[in-house]
Structures are given as C-alpha cells and as structure tokens.
Amino acid sequence: MPTSTEQNSAAAVSPTPPLSQIALVVLDMAGTTVADDGLVVRAFDAAASAVGLAAIGPEREDARQYVLDTMGQSKIEVFRALFGTDGRAEEANRAFEAAYDDLVADGVTPIPGAANTIGLLREAGVKVALTTGFSSSTQRRILDALRWHNVADAVLAPGDGVRGRPHPDLVLTAALRTNVDDAAAVAVVGDTTSDIVSGCRAGASIVAGVLTGAHDADALRGAGATHILASVADLPGLILPA
Numbered sequence: 001m002p003t004s005t006e007q008n009s010a011a012a013v014s015p016t017p018p019l020s021q022i023a024l025v026v027l028d029m030a031g032t033t034v035a036d037d038g039l040v041v042r043a044f045d046a047a048a049s050a051v052g053l054a055a056i057g058p059e060r061e062d063a064r065q066y067v068l069d070t071m072g073q074s075k076i077e078v079f080r081a082l083f084g085t086d087g088r089a090e091e092a093n094r095a096f097e098a099a100y101d102d103l104v105a106d107g108v109t110p111i112p113g114a115a116n117t118i119g120l121l122r123e124a125g126v127k128v129a130l131t132t133g134f135s136s137s138t139q140r141r142i143l144d145a146l147r148w149h150n151v152a153d154a155v156l157a158p159g160d161g162v163r164g165r166p167h168p169d170l171v172l173t174a175a176l177r178t179n180v181d182d183a184a185a186v187a188v189v190g191d192t193t194s195d196i197v198s199g200c201r202a203g204a205s206i207v208a209g210v211l212t213g214a215h216d217a218d219a220l221r222g223a224g225a226t227h228i229l230a231s232v233a234d235l236p237g238l239i240l241p242a
C-alpha cells in the first residue's frame with residue numbers, strides 16, 4: 001500500500017490543467033477548510049436522542065457509523081435515510097442544527113492554511129465557492145464564528161432546488177453563480193467520498209481529496225479523486241504556477 005508521502009508525490013505529478021483553465025475552485029467546509037473537532041457526531045447524538053433513538057446499543061452505534069460514512073451529504077437526507085418519515089427526519093434535523101449552532105462558536109477553527117489558500121486563489125483571479133452539507137443557516141453560523149463573511153465569491157448549501165452531495169448541484173450552481181461556463185475550468189476539493197463523487201458527476205477536471213477530514217486516501221481515490229493532498233494548504237501548489 002502506498003504511503004501518504006508516496007500518494008502526495010503521485011498527486012504532484014498528475015496531469016493538471018494549466019492555470020488559464022481553472023477559473024473556479026469549489027471548496028467543502030467542514031473537514032476541508034474548517035475543523036469542527038467532532039461537532040457533527042456530538043450534534044447527531046442530540047438529534048438521535050430527540051427522536052427517541054436509544055442512547056446506547058447497536059442501533060445508536062449503527063446510526064452513528066452511518067453519519068460518519070455519509071459525511072459531506074445533506075444532513076436532512078441523512079436523517080431521512082436513518083429515521084424514515086419526513087416528520088421524524090425534520091425533527092432530528094432541527095435538533096441537530098440547534099445542537100451544532102450551540103457548539104459552533106467555541107468549536108470551529110480554520111484548517112491551517114485555508115484562509116491563505118483562498119486568498120492566493122482569488123488574488124490570481126480564480127473564483128472560490130464554499131459549499132456544505134449543512135443548512136444555509138448553520139453555514140452562516142460557521143461563517144460568522146470564523147468572521148469569513150467576504151472570504152469567497154459564492155457560498156452555497158443544499159435547498160431551494162439545489163440538492164446536496166453526492167449530486168452535482170452545488171458544484172454546477174457555483175459555476176452558474178460565478179459565471180464559469182466550462183466544467184473543465186472547475187476544481188473541486190473535499191475530505192469525503194461524497195465531495196469527490198459530486199465533483200466527478202459535475203465534470204470538474206480536478207477533483208482533489210484532502211486528508212484533514214472524514215475519509216482516508218484509499219476511500220477518496222476509490223470515489224474517483226484525481227489528486228490526494230495532505231490539506232487544502234497544498235492546493236495553490238497544484239493549481240497556481242510556481
């Protein structure tokens with residue numbers, strides 16, 4: 001099995017479109033540009049309790065593992081898969097968002113180098129979109145906590161006709177909102193298999209997995225990642241000229 005160093009070296013020599021072709025980078029938030037110190041699982045436990053899932057036992061463990069496996073996907077869709085009826089899923093989603101929002105202020109920090117990466121890309125004329133599987137209200141809470149109000153050219157969450165990952169909608173909507181009309185000019189970066197599948201389905205020419213979040217290099221490559229990076233801090237070296 002290749003080592004992390006070997007994987008990163010392989011990524012460095014993978015074919016990469018020239019800078020002139022990359023007009024938009026679509027970045028995931030939690031696990032890719034934002035560290036949240038396990039808040040998703042803690043908020044899920046609050047949501048599971050709210051809909052009556054036993055606090056201990058195989059059902060709770062299986063549900064928690066499903067949440068980990070589906071990191072990056074729209075949370076309401078995850079709860080629909082877990083809890084069946086729309087009413088129960090919506091109750092779980094409300095409890096999840098309330099718990100996550102309560103924890104956000106003290107529990108989220110930028111991934112080291114993330115803000116610098118975004119700044120370098122935008123200075124080079126590359127548009128940047130931040131996307132998430134959370135609701136738009138939770139996404140705003142994260143941005144508020146980080147004081148990232150104007151950090152990106154577009155900020156997108158599932159809803160209003162935009163499906164969450166692994167559907168390609170967030171990537172395609174980001175291209176529409178930033179006036180990018182060629183999928184080959186798009187790079188997608190994320191820490192989950194759902195991020196990777198979404199980018200591939202959208203036709204992005206670069207779909208890079210990062211090792212700072214939910215899924216490992218093997219899972220990311222298995223989902224179709226074109227590159228594996230140690231973190232988003234390595235992205236300028238992949239896309240921008242030396």
